[in-house]
Amino acid sequence: MPGLTAPSDYNQDPPRHPQLLVNSKEPFNAEPHRTALVSSYITPVEFFYKRNHGPVPIVDDIDNYNVFISGLIENPKGLYMKDIRKLPKYNVTATLQCAGNRRTAMSKTKMVKGVGWDISAIGNAVWAGAKLADALELVGIPKCSHVTPSGGKHVEFVSIDKCKEENGGPYKASIPLCQATNPEADVLLAYEMNGETLERDHGYPLRVIVPGVIGARSVKWLDSINIIAKECQGFFMQKDYKMFPPSVNWDNIDWSTRRPQMDFPIQCAIGSLEDVNKLVEPGKVTIKGYAVSGGGRGIERVDVSIDGGKTWFEASKSQKASTTPYISDDENSDKWAWVLFEAEADISRRTEIVAKAVDIAGNVQPENVEFIWNVRGILNTSWHRVHIEIVR
Numbered sequence: 001m002p003g004l005t006a007p008s009d010y011n012q013d014p015p016r017h018p019q020l021l022v023n024s025k026e027p028f029n030a031e032p033h034r035t036a037l038v039s040s041y042i043t044p045v046e047f048f049y050k051r052n053h054g055p056v057p058i059v060d061d062i063d064n065y066n067v068f069i070s071g072l073i074e075n076p077k078g079l080y081m082k083d084i085r086k087l088p089k090y091n092v093t094a095t096l097q098c099a100g101n102r103r104t105a106m107s108k109t110k111m112v113k114g115v116g117w118d119i120s121a122i123g124n125a126v127w128a129g130a131k132l133a134d135a136l137e138l139v140g141i142p143k144c145s146h147v148t149p150s151g152g153k154h155v156e157f158v159s160i161d162k163c164k165e166e167n168g169g170p171y172k173a174s175i176p177l178c179q180a181t182n183p184e185a186d187v188l189l190a191y192e193m194n195g196e197t198l199e200r201d202h203g204y205p206l207r208v209i210v211p212g213v214i215g216a217r218s219v220k221w222l223d224s225i226n227i228i229a230k231e232c233q234g235f236f237m238q239k240d241y242k243m244f245p246p247s248v249n250w251d252n253i254d255w256s257t258r259r260p261q262m263d264f265p266i267q268c269a270i271g272s273l274e275d276v277n278k279l280v281e282p283g284k285v286t287i288k289g290y291a292v293s294g295g296g297r298g299i300e301r302v303d304v305s306i307d308g309g310k311t312w313f314e315a316s317k318s319q320k321a322s323t324t325p326y327i328s329d330d331e332n333s334d335k336w337a338w339v340l341f342e343a344e345a346d347i348s349r350r351t352e353i354v355a356k357a358v359d360i361a362g363n364v365q366p367e368n369v370e371f372i373w374n375v376r377g378i379l380n381t382s383w384h385r386v387h388i389e390i391v392r
Ligand SMILES: Nc1nc2c(c(=O)[nH]1)N[C@H]1C(S)=C(S)[C@@H](COP(=O)(O)O)O[C@H]1N2
Pocket: 048, 049, 050, 051, 052, 053, 054, 096, 097, 098, 099, 159, 160, 161, 171, 201, 202, 203, 214, 215, 216, 217, 218, 219, 220, 221
């Protein structure tokens, strides 16, 4: 592992913003407050959720750091930062969302295992770097390949962090070769976030960004890339981040029956209000939040209800500046990024405010969390509900 080392304890973890809500200190897992999250289209780096499975690696020699690409290819090769920087640089605005986002709310139905996240294990950033498709071309894999001559069908990303789930081994994940080599899929080897050098918590010096897919596949602190025949057999692909039906529990779980989760489903949540809000008197309330769908599917609509879901009206949507209305299939829209929505309502009595989004494929969020409850507590995309009480 030239140039990059992995500590076995947390003493050398980087400093973090004191306002983050910390769900676990070691490894460090934290999210911003929901009102801070929805106050900007681009999430500032210090408020971007941090999801680590071990101590944060350290770069001790950036000149020596290289990503070794090998496996089912003719000519294995190490790529140094200078090689990666020589490739065309792309800026991709993409939303990263942890599969465990909104898990705490799922736990209220029935306990689930995993880090307890509120609604902010998500963020939207401008990632910059080389396209993975260009990097793989340097080792002789043509664009839009489904298989290499020696049978490689998946691209595995391996880090160096010491994760207890891997018995001290590194974090790893894979994506299909056809996605990795498709320039349109915008998979990046990213070295910048919001115009600055990537920070340690987010994968310095180099991480993968797989737009439209659960955050777990965007491997940080990239050490090597393997071209393999079958998808990655690591813990986080095979024994975690899989969606089970509500009938499966820890006694009858058979991990081999499900595929690793890749795209995330349609999601939205209200950030401008707490779970329970006490108004001093009836009046106007601003309902502001985010909506996003996986696989690059745009947002068709965000419906808001101020009577617990009996009647609905449509919220306005924006990307970039809040004055630029969002159009789902417009070429100027950020395909992989969330949409912020906003509505105002006159609240005269105690009620429940609800939001649900619809993507361009017509996928809509499920009404109740019970129907999508799963033992790992992933992909809670149920209607987001907040309560208003009037205390006079
Ligand atoms: N090497 C490594 N990569 C990783 C992880 C990790 O623990 N180690 N966590 C994954 C998970 S589950 C998520 S949601 C995202 C979080 O990225 P962030 O911390 O930059 O928000 O990184 C992914 N990549």
